[in-house]
Amino acid sequence: MFDRIEIAKGSCWNVNTPLVGKDRVLTLRVEGELDDSLSLGKAWNYLSKIESDFDEVRIDMGAVERINSHAVMEWMKFIEKIQSRHALSYNLVSEVVLELTSLVCNFLGTAPIVIRKFIAPFYCAGCVTSHRLVIELQAISPQDSVHLVGTRPCPACGKNMHYDESPESLAVVLRAFSQNQTKPTTPRKTRPLK
Secondary structure, eight states: EEEEEEEEEEEEEEOOOOOTTTTEEEEEEEEEETTOOOHHHHHHHHHHHHHOOOOOOEEEOOOOEEHHHHHHHHHHHHHHHHHSEEEEEEEEEEEHHHHHHHHHTTTSSSSEEEEEEEEEEEEEETTTEEEEEEEEEEOOOOOGGHHHHEEEEEETSSSEEOOOOOHHHHHHHHHHHOOOOOSOOOOOOOOOOO
């Protein structure tokens, strides 16, 4: 069961309400473009009403296509509020989010942060095609990032595709998030939501 909460013009949350006594994980799926119209007040009010039903917030940002500077600041404030009350993890992050993570300190929250999967750009010179692949982060160490992510078989022609961004920037992101890949962050404080 998903509830939709519009958080920006043309963008929304898809919120999976947790089942009490089961997983106790609230899944938020963010999609579309996050821009000057971003307002996380509705999302925060929604979370405030059901916060006793979950222990962890798991965010899926795999469908985020664009984020501007206003939205970055709003997002960071929102994540700080979540981390003050709940464990936090990311199931999937898009290429845009991964890039911002390497450029903006604490964009996804304060360490340690769990990112399970990310979408990576690849390019095949054989058929001159770009592809986006989902990469499991737990299977890659920062030291091996260039080798493990570096080449993959092209789904169209079978030749080797190459990671289409700077392997060094990927290594920076992997180092930042490889410290704690088995459990999400725990909340730092307990206080009522506002």
